[in-house]
Amino acid sequence: MDAVRGLAKTMFEDGYRFLTMSAVDLGDESLDLLYHYDKDLDLKHYRLTVKKGQAVPSVSPVYFCALLIENEIRDQFGVTFSDIVLDFGGTLYLEDDVRTSPFCKMSVTQIKKEG
């Protein structure tokens, strides 16, 4: 898990462009997060399997452009990203009062703690 940001730093230093991420619901209690990078039209893909509800280190401190897709995945799949440079808190697309993750086959319900 911690290697995600280290890998992003390596890719950044090697001149790779951050293409995007894809999230795939595996149907059980886990999700695949795919990181897609590109250099001179050569694609590289890395896969991270995470449990639903588990926090993942954000790569946005390395690749600023990752902030949008990470916020989108938060909205759609309920994955939280730690240290994201601009956190919409699950409201990039969704309204404040939505607590489910619409792209999950079995949805993650996010509970806001009081206080």
Added chain:
Amino acid sequence: MARTILPFGPQHPVLPEPLHLKLTLEDEIVVEAVPALGYVHRGLEKLCEVRDYKQMIQIVERVCGICSCLHALCYCEGIEQMMGVEVPPRARFLRLVWGELHRMHSHLLWLGLFADAFGFESLFMQCWRIRERVMDIMEATCGNRVIVSVNVVGGVRRDLDAGQCAWILEQLAIVEKDLKQIQSTILSDYTVCSRTKGKGVLPKEQALQLGAVGPMLRGSGWAQDARQTGYSAFGEIDFEPVVEQDGDSYARCVVRFREVLQSIDLIRQGIAKLPAGDLVAKAKGMPDGEATTRVEQPRGELFYYIKGNGTKNLDRVRIRTPTFANVPPLLAILPGLELADVPVVVLSIDPCISCTER
């Protein structure tokens, strides 16, 4: 100095679609921009679970009407990759022809809107007048002006006969002549230059680091274009990306204008080399496994990740559209601009919110 927060959009005269930017200003200078999306999000990717993989072609065509042909092409290439379908050569060349027609009409649409953004109404009118002829070609060859719906898994559903090819070439000669007539206005008119040169500069290194794509990337000096990967029939014709160095709104405008002329050349090459043969290869079985594909949309690189499970429904269709990639670079180029330049610079990325909010 006291800061003012100004909402730009979601309804704004230069924006055909709703995009909201929260601009923080010091006097008239932008110091920060934060986007707000979600006004028209449709969740189309999720429909792959209830529509079969062939019906999904009609869905992805409706992600964005303006570049519908290229969405369908990218999706079909992904499915073909998963199912091991070899597309007939004639179909690959026909895909190239319709894809480039789409690029032409999209860029001309944008050139008109861009001119309108800085008050150049007659240039707006001329660009859209020229665009009409491209729309006529699509209507005559596909039966529709925008959503041409020619791509199917394994090939194309329509053909061009010799008479139609000759007529397209005649029409393109007129389009080219018309474009040459407005070329000096677009490239050197005082109004165009004063409103675009040096505005919204995206330096070369930053363009790559911020994940810019399409004319945004090529306008900053990078010769990167998904057509270089040789998808469709691009591997069999002469193609070099159009590149400009300055990284400003003017450079992005020049890239798009030159790409319209380039598309005419690519269509001519495609028609000249159009081989005889079948239009579609039969796909057997159901899509299984994973595939990634990308094509060059008018606004930049379009990326699809598709996952099948051996049934008629797909597990996942993930669409990364070019405007989605160009929003972070936009946030980086807005600070430092005068408020009056913001609409032109926002439009210079050719924002497509329909694409962004799939």
